[in-house]
Amino acid sequence: MSTLRQTLTLRNDPAEIPRLAAFVDAFCAPLTPTPKDVLALQLSLEEAVTNVINHGYADGQPHTFTVELAADDRRVTVVVADDAPAYDPLARAEVDITLPLGQRPIGGLGVHLVKKLMDSARYERRDGRNLLTLVRTLGPAT
Amino acid sequence: MDITESKINSATVLALSGRLDNLTSPILEKKVDALLAAGTRQLVFDCGQLVYASSAGLRVFLGSAKKLKAAGGQAAFAALTPPVHEVFELSGFTGVLKVEATAAAAAAIA
Numbered sequence: 119m120s121t122l123r124q125t126l127t128l129r130n131d132p133a134e135i136p137r138l139a140a141f142v143d144a145f146c147a148p149l150t151p152t153p154k155d156v157l158a159l160q161l162s163l164e165e166a167v168t169n170v171i172n173h174g175y176a177d178g179q180p181h182t183f184t185v186e187l188a189a190d191d192r193r194v195t196v197v198v199a200d201d202a203p204a205y206d207p208l209a210r211a212e213v214d215i216t217l218p219l220g221q222r223p224i225g226g227l228g229v230h231l232v233k234k235l236m237d238s239a240r241y242e243r244r245d246g247r248n249l250l251t252l253v254r255t256l257g258p259a260t
Numbered sequence: 261m262d263i264t265e266s267k268i269n270s271a272t273v274l275a276l277s278g279r280l281d282n283l284t285s286p287i288l289e290k291k292v293d294a295l296l297a298a299g300t301r302q303l304v305f306d307c308g309q310l311v312y313a314s315s316a317g318l319r320v321f322l323g324s325a326k327k328l329k330a331a332g333g334q335a336a337f338a339a340l341t342p343p344v345h346e347v348f349e350l351s352g353f354t355g356v357l358k359v360e361a362t363a364a365a366a367a368a369i370a
Contacts, residue, residue: 132282132283133283135281135282135283136283139279139281153342153343154346157312157343157346157347160312161312161314161347164281164282164314164316165314165315168282168314168315168316171282172282213351215350215351215352215355216352216355217352217356218356219322219325219326219329219356219357220326220329222322222326222352222356224319224322224323224326225319227315227318227319227351228314228315228316230315230350230351231314231315231347231350231351234350235350
């Protein structure tokens with residue numbers, strides 16, 4: 119069993135999204151993930167990072183935060199850590215995906231998708247930082 | 261993401277390719293708003309080359325469908341790739357949006 123760990127530092131700027139996507143792809147490539155694994159990790163990371171970029175820092179100033187990816191055999195753990203004010207993205211009300219078009223709210227789908235695509239999602243506030251930890255065990259190597 | 265505009269009969273078709281994410285989705289939103297302002301009421305999103313859509317993209321899709329409906333029009337979605345189909349399913353979009361196998365079929369119901 120081998121452990122692989124990499125950290126990326128991002129600015130609170132939507133222009134960072136392509137760099138995040140490339141980081142996730144490069145990390146996952148040696149693990150030969152299934153297409154669904156790739157989607158789950160790409161999408162969950164983007165949703166978590168977008169939350170920090172769009173809503174984390176209200177002061178309009180540049181900030182940096184980190185994304186850590188670790189693989190223990192085929193168990194991938196993601197930790198997004200930022201020093202923005204305390205905010206638990208997982209505490210959002212569940213989205214009712216059965217509502218008809220006219221009643222469907224426009225937002226709130228990001229966290230819904232993260233919960234669906236990852237095996238577990240956990241939020242904690244520790245040492246002045248928001249820590250969002252997401253875990254997914256990849257499918258059998260292809 | 262690239263957007264290519266064309267027509268099938270009276271429907272406007274936007275062929276999307278690449279990634280529809282938090283960075284690129286505002287481009288599509290502006291495009292749809294411009295089409296609506298110019299009188300477009302039948303709009304097809306051809307997703308045959310769209311390899312990824314996050315919630316930011318889904319928000320634009322849902323918002324576009326709502327705006328068209330409010331204007332008396334109709335949006336339809338065509339040729340979803342497996343990852344985009346997956347997020348449509350997980351979001352319940354396949355139940356509320358018109359999804360067809362081809363752009364031509366989508367144009368016929370838009």
